[in-house]
Amino acid sequence: MKPILPLFVFVDACGWEIIKDDPFARTIAPNRKKLTSVFGYSSACVPSILSGRWPEQHRNWSYFVFDPKNSPFQSLRPLRWLPEALTSRRIFRRWLSKFIKRQLNFRGYFDLYNIPFKHISLYDFTEKKSPLQPQGMNRGPNIFDFLLERGVRYHVSLPERTEEANLAALIRDLEGEVIDFAFLYWPGLDGLLHEVGNQSPQVPAKLRSYERWLDELLHVARQHYSDVRLYIFSDHGMANCDQLLDLRATIDALPCRMAEDYVVVYDSTMARFWFFNDRARQTVSECLNKVPQGRIVPDAELQQMRTFFPDRCFGELIFLVKEGVLIVPSHMGERPIRAMHGYHPNDPQSYAVVCTNQAAIPDDIVAIPDIYRLMTWEAEGLAKSVKVQAPTSSEAPSLKVQ
Numbered sequence: 001m002k003p004i005l006p007l008f009v010f011v012d013a014c015g016w017e018i019i020k021d022d023p024f025a026r027t028i029a030p031n032r033k034k035l036t037s038v039f040g041y042s043s044a045c046v047p048s049i050l051s052g053r054w055p056e057q058h059r060n061w062s063y064f065v066f067d068p069k070n071s072p073f074q075s076l077r078p079l080r081w082l083p084e085a086l087t088s089r090r091i092f093r094r095w096l097s098k099f100i101k102r103q104l105n106f107r108g109y110f111d112l113y114n115i116p117f118k119h120i121s122l123y124d125f126t127e128k129k130s131p132l133q134p135q136g137m138n139r140g141p142n143i144f145d146f147l148l149e150r151g152v153r154y155h156v157s158l159p160e161r162t163e164e165a166n167l168a169a170l171i172r173d174l175e176g177e178v179i180d181f182a183f184l185y186w187p188g189l190d191g192l193l194h195e196v197g198n199q200s201p202q203v204p205a206k207l208r209s210y211e212r213w214l215d216e217l218l219h220v221a222r223q224h225y226s227d228v229r230l231y232i233f234s235d236h237g238m239a240n241c242d243q244l245l246d247l248r249a250t251i252d253a254l255p256c257r258m259a260e261d262y263v264v265v266y267d268s269t270m271a272r273f274w275f276f277n278d279r280a281r282q283t284v285s286e287c288l289n290k291v292p293q294g295r296i297v298p299d300a301e302l303q304q305m306r307t308f309f310p311d312r313c314f315g316e317l318i319f320l321v322k323e324g325v326l327i328v329p330s331h332m333g334e335r336p337i338r339a340m341h342g343y344h345p346n347d348p349q350s351y352a353v354v355c356t357n358q359a360a361i362p363d364d365i366v367a368i369p370d371i372y373r374l375m376t377w378e379a380e381g382l383a384k385s386v387k388v389q390a391p392t393s394s395e396a397p398s399l400k401v402q
């Protein structure tokens with residue numbers, strides 16, 4: 001029997017609005033708090049949770065950036081001659097993404113999404129390392145560096161495994177009492193919400209199945225650890241997409257040309273532009289100012305959200321749509337999806353959550369990067385008790401990293 005287990009369960013897209021009227025995990029983690037998310041997608045939110053810092057600090061924000069000099073995709077240019085009927089198919093792109101990921105030795109999540117091969121060599125991909133591993137951030141340390149440095153043995157989910165397989169792997173480590181910190185990651189709700197929207201009866205059904213898994217997990221954890229300190233948390237919520245915006249058609253109709261006058265990445269809820277001349281900057285800006293479904297985000301607001309990059313690495317101009325609008329087709333997808341995240345953090349569906357069995361959530365835990373502080377506090381408490389137990393050992397604790 002071990003003394004303490006900090007148990008952090010990350011339920012992707014389990015937003016405040018998703019569970020505020022649902023009894024999700026009420027019996028096991030009754031203390032709930034609404035948290036502000038980070039502007040951006042999971043590519044920004046997850047690294048912020050794992051590092052306790054904001055995108056302007058860790059520089060993990062959006063996946064694709066204009067950077068032809070450093071583009072690893074030069075070898076894909078010949079694919080532009082393949083028929084679009086093939087190259088725009090999800091199944092082909094998924095297979096190719098896996099192949100490229102291996103070829104380029106990318107460690108994190110990688111997907112080519114819907115970037116046309118004609119333009120792929122204009123872009124670099126910014127998540128070459130996995131934020132779920134030590135030294136996985138673009139800049140600075142994450143929680144796994146923190147744990148490694150202190151000799152805290154931990155468990156972390158592997159994204160390539162299913163949710164059930166990650167649960168089973170954690171349960172095995174708990175039964176073996178080989179870890180003193182656990183980070184479980186469940187992405188299934190996010191995928192489901194994208195597909196069915198936030199009002200589908202499948203959403204509460206999924207929450208109920210998570211509760212069954214959590215009960216199983218806690219049952220095992222309590223047999224092996226006398227104090228299980230449970231935190232269930234999310235990165236953002238999910239908004240239904242009731243309005244589609246073909247922004248690319250509007251921009252393509254302007255007297256400026258992609259790759260000659262400007263470069264753009266169409267994400268699902270934003271468009272990020274780089275300009276090669278003032279005329280293009282002015283023409284595109286004037287056009288965007290007339291699009292009622294969104295607005296150009298001023299630098300001051302980007303600074304407030306801590307997603308302002310002085311080198312404009314992620315775009316010189318950021319256009320953001322209103323909650324519920326989906327840019328489609330985009331570089332993220334050719335076809336509409338039912339729901340999306342990545343809107344303004346102040347939009348209702350953006351808010352995340354933390355639920356715990358601990359009596360108090362400190363007042364200064366207000367946004368998702370603060371979850372890092374909860375993790376380090378818990379791990380520090382643990383690090384101390386490890387020290388008290390084995391003061392004479394000169395051996396470094398063995399590390400189990402998976």
Ligand SMILES: [Zn+2]
Binds near residue numbers: 190191
């Ligand atoms: Zn998502």
